[in-house]
Amino acid sequence: MIEEIRRFIRHPSSVPIQVKRGEEKKQVPLKDVSKGGLCFRSQVTLATGNVVEVNILTSKPTFTAKGIVSWCKLEGDEYLVGISFQNKAVRYALRMVEQICYIEDYKKRIKAKTGRQLTSDEAAQEWIQKYAADFPPLAD
Structure with a gap:
C-alpha cells in the first residue's frame, strides 16, 4: 500500500492542519503533501480505512475535505498517518x-x-x- 502512495511525489511542508475524527479535533503538523493526499504526525494511531476531516486553515479559502486513512506507521515516539482523497x-x-x-x-x-x-x-x-x-x- 505504501508503494502505491509513493507513486506520487511528496513535498515537505510545515503548515499546521486540523484533523477531526468523530467529535475529536486535533491540531497536528503536516509532514508533506502530494497529488494524492497528505501525511501528518500524530500522537495516536489511526486505523486504516477510517474517515477523517482535514482542515488546512492557513490556505485562503480554508481547505476542508474528508479523506481516508491509507496507512499509519510508528516513527520514533509518534505516528505518521497517510490520508488519501478520492474526489x-x-x-x-x-x-x-x-x-x-x-x-x-x-x-x-x-x-x-x-x-x-x-x-x-x-x-x-x-x-x-x-x-x-x-x-x-x-x-x-
Whole structure:
C-alpha cells in the first residue's frame, strides 16, 4: 500500500492542519503533501480505512475535505498517518494547497538567503514566474 502512495511525489511542508475524527479535533503538523493526499504526525494511531476531516486553515479559502486513512506507521515516539482523497475536485484543491506550501517555502528561503522580506503576493508572483511551468500536472 505504501508503494502505491509513493507513486506520487511528496513535498515537505510545515503548515499546521486540523484533523477531526468523530467529535475529536486535533491540531497536528503536516509532514508533506502530494497529488494524492497528505501525511501528518500524530500522537495516536489511526486505523486504516477510517474517515477523517482535514482542515488546512492557513490556505485562503480554508481547505476542508474528508479523506481516508491509507496507512499509519510508528516513527520514533509518534505516528505518521497517510490520508488519501478520492474526489477529483478535492485533489485539485489540495494541489492548490501544495502550491501554497511551495510558495511559503520559497518566501522563507529568500528571507534566509538574501534577507529580503517578501509579501505572500510577491512570493507567489516570483515563484509562478520561476517554477510554475515545471510543476507536474494533476493526474487523474
